[in-house]
Amino acid sequence: MKLIRTNPFSLNRVSDFDEWFRHPLAGLPSLSSFINNLGEVFPGVTGDKLAVDVHEDKDNYFASFEVPGVKKEDVKIELNNGMLTVSAEKREKDGEKESSYSLTRSVSVPEIVNAEAIVAKLEDGILTVTLPKQERSKPRTITLN
Structure with a gap:
């Protein structure tokens, strides 16, 4: 040693x-x-930005926004020039006093998203926007000859 x-x-x-x-x-x-x-x-x-989590699987992209206490009719979702913008207005009543503020967040959307098939749902204060990938951009398995 x-x-x-x-x-x-x-x-x-x-x-x-x-x-x-x-x-x-x-x-x-x-x-x-x-x-x-x-x-x-x-x-x-x-x-005034919303918290967001963006992830993907082989068929879709998902953007989940935190919008606690916001009603469905107070949420606006817009796709314009490759940008997904979510705006939410939150209204609170404290006795006879009413206050409101708006929250907004924009995320860039890849070109391979099928814009016609985008779906959104609001559940338990989480707004989930599903952005499906176009068929040609999905991964495929190639066999060897």
């Missing part, structure tokens, strides 16, 4: 203390995440 002598404070290794001096705020959340968290408490702070 061979013993090798090492020096943990050699010039090749940066100590945690040196790293802290180089980036003292690295462990703190970024300003944008701080502002987004404020938007959950104060809706006007984030520019």
Whole structure:
């Protein structure tokens, strides 16, 4: 067995203390995440954007928007020039006082989406927009001869 002598404070290794001096705020959340968290408490702070989750399977793209407490008639969905825009107006009554604010979010839609077959449903405060892929863009299996 061979013993090798090492020096943990050699010039090749940066100590945690040196790293802290180089980036003292690295462990703190970024300003944008701080502002987004404020938007959950104060809706006007984030520019009134809806939270969205976009994912896909082999046949469709899905965009799920959080719209808690919003009625179906207060949601507007629009596809224009490759952009899917969802707007929701939320109205709240507090005694005789009524307040409302609107939330909007736009996501880019790939050209391979079949615009005529887009479907949307609102369930339990989640608006799910299903964007089917065109037949020619779906993956296919090719057999070897």
